[in-house]
């Protein structure tokens with residue numbers, strides 16, 4: 001890993017902000033060394049995991065299942081099918097997923113983020129999908 005240039009940025013003290021694992025990515029260009037595609041995937045990953053969507057498991061499996069993901073502000077609900085953690089493994093019914101050709105979207109990344117937080121679901125997620 002290279003040095004993080006954002007570490008030295010001075011901010012006003014005393015401002016409580018939620019802890020983040022990684023600095024936000026630029027919306028206008030990828031960081032050096034990152035492909036356009038990877039940058040677009042990472043942006044959805046960061047954005048999706050920061051969302052406060054509602055999520056309902058519509059299937060029988062705890063992880064490799066279908067999830068209804070609702071954005072409370074837009075009230076739109078999309079169906080996400082989880083089969084793994086890598087881009088291309090999963091499917092979402094949203095227009096971004098249909099057109100971005102990245103194999104992921106903020107809804108997919110939101111669900112993966114939630115599953116990765118639960119002890120049991122994180123273990124299942126790591127073990128991977130086994131087709132029946």
Ligand SMILES: [Zn+2]
Nearest residue numbers: 092094105107
């Ligand atoms: Zn989506």
